[in-house]
Amino acid sequence: MTGIYPVLEKAREGQRITPTDALELFRSNDLPAIGAAAHAVRLRKHPDPVATYIIERNINYSNICAADCDFCGFYAKWGDAERAYVLPQEEIDLKVEETIALGGHQILLQGGLHPQFKLDWYEQMLSHLKTKYGIHLHAFSPPEIHWFAKINRMTLTDVLRRLAAAGLDSLPGGGGEILVDRVRRAITRNKALTEEWLDVMRAAAEVGMRSTATMMFGHIETLEERVEHLLRVRELQDDTGVLTAFIDWTYQQSPELPLQCETSGSFDYLKTTAIARIFLDNIDNIQSSWVTQGGKVGQLSLIHGCNDMGSTMIEENVVSAVGTTFTMNAGEIERLVREAGMEPRRRNFFYDDTDKPRRTTLEGSNDAPAPVAGAAQQASAP
Numbered sequence: 001m002t003g004i005y006p007v008l009e010k011a012r013e014g015q016r017i018t019p020t021d022a023l024e025l026f027r028s029n030d031l032p033a034i035g036a037a038a039h040a041v042r043l044r045k046h047p048d049p050v051a052t053y054i055i056e057r058n059i060n061y062s063n064i065c066a067a068d069c070d071f072c073g074f075y076a077k078w079g080d081a082e083r084a085y086v087l088p089q090e091e092i093d094l095k096v097e098e099t100i101a102l103g104g105h106q107i108l109l110q111g112g113l114h115p116q117f118k119l120d121w122y123e124q125m126l127s128h129l130k131t132k133y134g135i136h137l138h139a140f141s142p143p144e145i146h147w148f149a150k151i152n153r154m155t156l157t158d159v160l161r162r163l164a165a166a167g168l169d170s171l172p173g174g175g176g177e178i179l180v181d182r183v184r185r186a187i188t189r190n191k192a193l194t195e196e197w198l199d200v201m202r203a204a205a206e207v208g209m210r211s212t213a214t215m216m217f218g219h220i221e222t223l224e225e226r227v228e229h230l231l232r233v234r235e236l237q238d239d240t241g242v243l244t245a246f247i248d249w250t251y252q253q254s255p256e257l258p259l260q261c262e263t264s265g266s267f268d269y270l271k272t273t274a275i276a277r278i279f280l281d282n283i284d285n286i287q288s289s290w291v292t293q294g295g296k297v298g299q300l301s302l303i304h305g306c307n308d309m310g311s312t313m314i315e316e317n318v319v320s321a322v323g324t325t326f327t328m329n330a331g332e333i334e335r336l337v338r339e340a341g342m343e344p345r346r347r348n349f350f351y352d353d354t355d356k357p358r359r360t361t362l363e364g365s366n367d368a369p370a371p372v373a374g375a376a377q378q379a380s381a382p
């Protein structure tokens, strides 16, 4: 056997593939073979014909940001009277109440890197939400936590312990982009570099908090740098076990954004996701990125390594600023999963089942149209 087949055979047999193997897969266009091997690996980890999803709302509490990312159409500078905002607590409460009414299990809170707010501002927001609603709070990606530590002159673990005491349950793994400093320095400024992003994850593990890892690809990175990103994530997981899931998506370009480059389509998305499933043998869950790819590709991702459809988009503020965004309610996600020959199942952050999937419009408000988003943005999260 030559080419990619020995590599795929290794993966099927449960052996770890090397970075050189992964690069070989990236250089191949044999998507059917790579996808089939990724699906076999997925079935070894998750033998039941099930695809999970979560009902969650992404609340962007503020868009004010001291960083400057060339792929972000969301942020505004402090003092930008036209665009900058901080959501009032009452508005955040209303969004949480809508989410709970829709059967939501989790609130995702992310914002920019605010140049003024001290840690107690975030503690107050968390403790208010936890006390009032008791819902799982999944908040602040590594660049935000790194920023909080920097402007409060605190250690990462002290920041995380204080936020956890205020109600923080888990960290989203956003802002990973590509974990290679050449790429990060080229497309971001004043934002956590690779080791700083990883340090937040190590600190999260130290205080007993779990997170996820992301990758935004299809811009200026080389294939070698994609492999390096996956390697850093795999090493992090070997060292800490902090990650519950991995989510990759393609850069969504628009004419207004400074980052203009050749971007990736669905073929590259499916291939990269399948390679991630094969390479990241220590991460149980791979989420589909149907928000950037659409429901049909999201459905296909379920036979290219993904076992999870991510979250319903009650509110999507992350990709929509550049016009490429898809929304689906619970009923649509469940239909796509069933069409792929699997059973949909709702989960919480830890991938525990939450309740049985509901099949008809009797599920009521989960089939209601998504409320209007509060803000529009393109960001891989801060």
Ligand code: SF4
Pocket (backbone or CB within 6 Å): 065, 066, 067, 068, 069, 072, 073, 074, 075, 111, 112, 113, 143, 188, 191, 379, 380, 381, 382
């Ligand atoms: S991606 Fe995040 S850190 Fe970068 S400019 Fe946008 S909000 Fe700020």
